[in-house]
Amino acid sequence: MGIDQRRWRWWNAVVFIGMVGVTGSNSQEKQKQVVSRIAFGSCSNQSAPQPIWDAVVDFHPQVFIWLGDNIYGDFKRPFKIFGQERTVGPWKNVPRFVPSSEQEMKTRYEKAKSNPGYARLQQNAEVIGTWDDHDYGLNDAGKEFHGKITNQKLLLDFLDEPQDSPRRKQAGVYASYMYGPVGRDIKIVLLDTRYHRDPVGSDGTILGNSQWLWLEKELKGPPTALTIIGSSIQVISNLSATIRPLFAMESWARFPKERDRLFKLIADSKRAGVFFISGDVHFGEITRYDCALDYPLYDLTSSGVTQSVEEVVPHFLRSFVRFVAWLTPSTMRVKDQNCRYKSCIYGQTNFGTIEIDWDSHPVTLKFKVRDKDSIMVTGVDVSLTELQPSNSEVLDRAKTEHNNSKHCTLEVSLPWIVRHRLAILFFSALFVLLVVFVVLVYTCFRFCRLESCKRKHD
Ligand SMILES: *[C@@H]1O[C@H](CO)[C@@H](O)[C@H](O)[C@H]1NC(C)=O
Ligand SMILES: *[C@@H]1O[C@H](CO)[C@@H](O)[C@H](O)[C@H]1NC(C)=O
Ligand SMILES: *[C@@H]1O[C@H](CO)[C@@H](O)[C@H](O)[C@H]1NC(C)=O
Numbered sequence: 424m425g426i427d428q429r430r431w432r433w434w435n436a437v438v439f440i441g442m443v444g445v446t447g448s449n450s451q452e453k454q455k456q457v458v459s460r461i462a463f464g465s466c467s468n469q470s471a472p473q474p475i476w477d478a479v480v481d482f483h484p485q486v487f488i489w490l491g492d493n494i495y496g497d498f499k500r501p502f503k504i505f506g507q508e509r510t511v512g513p514w515k516n517v518p519r520f521v522p523s524s525e526q527e528m529k530t531r532y533e534k535a536k537s538n539p540g541y542a543r544l545q546q547n548a549e550v551i552g553t554w555d556d557h558d559y560g561l562n563d564a565g566k567e568f569h570g571k572i573t574n575q576k577l578l579l580d581f582l583d584e585p586q587d588s589p590r591r592k593q594a595g596v597y598a599s600y601m602y603g604p605v606g607r608d609i610k611i612v613l614l615d616t617r618y619h620r621d622p623v624g625s626d627g628t629i630l631g632n633s634q635w636l637w638l639e640k641e642l643k644g645p646p647t648a649l650t651i652i653g654s655s656i657q658v659i660s661n662l663s664a665t666i667r668p669l670f671a672m673e674s675w676a677r678f679p680k681e682r683d684r685l686f687k688l689i690a691d692s693k694r695a696g697v698f699f700i701s702g703d704v705h706f707g708e709i710t711r712y713d714c715a716l717d718y719p720l721y722d723l724t725s726s727g728v729t730q731s732v733e734e735v736v737p738h739f740l741r742s743f744v745r746f747v748a749w750l751t752p753s754t755m756r757v758k759d760q761n762c763r764y765k766s767c768i769y770g771q772t773n774f775g776t777i778e779i780d781w782d783s784h785p786v787t788l789k790f791k792v793r794d795k796d797s798i799m800v801t802g803v804d805v806s807l808t809e810l811q812p813s814n815s816e817v818l819d820r821a822k823t824e825h826n827n828s829k830h831c832t833l834e835v836s837l838p839w840i841v842r843h844r845l846a847i848l849f850f851s852a853l854f855v856l857l858v859v860f861v862v863l864v865y866t867c868f869r870f871c872r873l874e875s876c877k878r879k880h881d
Contacts, residue, residue: 456485458602458609459781462548463488464774465555465655465702466727468495469538475728475772476540478797480547482776486602487548488611490702491555491655492727493581529577553596553613554578555655555703556673563673565620566631575618594618597634599641607781608647612638614654623673629681642692648786648807649696649779658682658699659710659722664834665752665842669849672704676834686715695811698790700775702726706748707773707792709803710755714831718810721757721803723790725775733770744770750848752841754832762801769800 462484467473479487544550556563558578560570575596584590590598595618600611619631630638642650652658654675661676675682689697699722710722732748733741749766758767769792778789791802834842 454602455604456602457604457607457781458485459779460484461486461488461609461651461777461779462774463490463653463700463702463723463777464725464728465490466492466557466705466730468729470495471729473538473540473729475774475795476538476544478793478795479774480540480543481797482774482793484544484548484776486600486611487544487550488613488653488700489550489552489554489582490653490700490725491553491559491616492557492702492730493552493554493578495557529580550582551598551600551611551613552578552582553598553615553653553655554617556617559617563623565617565622567622568617571618593633595631595634597630597637601647603648606648609649609651609779610641610647611651611653612641614638614652616655621678623677626678626680629675629678635684639688639692642688642694642697646694647696649788650694650698651777652697652699654699654701656703657701657710657722657724658685659712659720659755660708660724660753661755661834662704662751662753665837666845669846686720689720690716690812693812696807697810699723700725700777705730705732705770707769707775707800708767709757709790709792709801710753711757711830712755717813719830721790721805722755723775723777723792725773725792727772728774729772731771731773734772741770747845751845752834752837754829754834754837757801757803757830759801759803761799763794764800767801769794771795773800 460483462479462482464475464479464487554574558574558581559568560574561568576591578596579588579591590596595615596613597615598613600613602609602611614630615634616629619634620629621627628635657672657674657676659676661674662672663670663674663677666672671677675685695718697716698720701722701724704724704726707725710724711719712722713719733744736744745764745766745768748764748768748770751766751768756767763769772795773792776789776791776793778791780787780789786807788805788807789802790805791799794800840847
């Protein structure tokens with residue numbers, strides 16, 4: 424071996440170690456940096472145009488969080504309208520509804536990744552995430568879905584999870600992240616609401632034992648200034664309670680015992696500054712529940728990057744959709760004068776943002792849902808002092824006050840006529856239409872008989 428060659432090798436080693444050191448310290452430094460801008464989104468059809476990324480990139484998030492349906496990798500169940508018996512449910516092993524091959528799933532993920540706006544985002548922001556049903560692999564699926572092991576790998580590939588990450592070895596994609604220096608630290612906890620979930624209606628588990636144990640450790644661990652819990656499905660809103668039997672949505676509220684357990688765990692942990700972010704529903708809204716803890720629990724919902732309730736109806740029906748949104752009762756939704764629409768629901772493409780002003784006294788948080796031009800469509804400012812567990816005396820007073828506050832009443836305890844007004848209106852309209860139809864048919868019939876009688880007489 425010549426001396427030059429040896430030197431060359433030695434140089435290579437230095438450069439290599441240097442690079443490792445730089446990347447290592449880079450990511451460490453990144454995690455120590457104060458984080459004050461976070462964005463999140465969900466429900467993104469990889470085959471559809473995704474103009475919203477420009478707005479997301481222009482927001483300059485330091486962290487971007489995928490909250491599920493990051494791609495649509497499944498096949499829709501047909502005949503959903505006929506209910507569970509006719510629907511080939513996720514608990515039945517029907518190959519037709521799973522990606523036909525791993526290769527096909529991979530291609531879909533690649534497509535999603537090759538989006539230019541998203542690629543730009545990835546260069547500047549740390550991108551983390553979890554999944555929901557459509558990237559899990561099957562509409563509304565839970566623990567019974569047999570493709571979950573394959574698809575967990577695909578999701579983690581999509582998120583560029585390191586090959587040696589423990590997240591690749593566990594059952595489910597839940598994970599937690601820490602950002603910022605002490606005092607300005609943020610914990611982001613991402614839940615897996617799919618891998619271990621019992622069937623909807625069973626009032627069983629959403630998270631499963633192993634994830635519950637992990638979550639307990641995460642929440643009871645060292646305190647942080649803020650704790651953001653990301654759940655693909657909504658935690659606070661119980662939309663199903665007010666839109667049934669017309670529609671039903673997945674949510675934590677459909678698993679009341681599991682939801683109570685979650686609230687109790689947060690309360691027992693005495694953690695300050697906890698709030699939720701969620702996706703799934705194809706619209707954006709902010710909800711808050713004042714009777715779970717001794718401070719308000721917010722849930723910021725943003726959905727979707729491409730999929731939205733208004734975009735599935737013809738243009739002239741959009742006002743009608745907004746009217747229905749306004750008519751849908753909600754006890755938890757935060758209504759502010761600054762909302763784009765009266766309902767404070769936004770049914771076009773949107774993304775969510777969290778801005779933290781660490782320098783103000785007290786520290787303030789700006790929660791926003793933004794449209795594709797980055798303009799706020801609903802939002803609320805919260806002071807960090809509002810999100811502190813208080814002592815029991817304050818707690819009792821607050822709870823008595825809360826008892827009268829609207830963010831404390833469960834949707835199911837609304838007066839029957841209020842709770843079901845959407846369905847009442849729908850069925851009344853249907854009834855009127857039916858009556859009109861019957862009258863028309865009857866008149867026609869009478870008219871025709873008269874005519875035929877006349878002809879006979881002639
Ligand atoms: C996604 O977009 C493509 C192209 O616009 C469309 O054909 C497909 O039906 C969409 N998928 C969903 C789940 O909306
Ligand atoms: C949410 O609504 C559903 C359907 O009406 C109901 O079964 C469930 O108990 C409600 N959950 C809560 C927490 O109120
Ligand atoms: C709220 O009011 C109900 C009855 O009106 C009462 O039973 C309950 O204890 C009150 N809750 C709190 C926390 O004060």
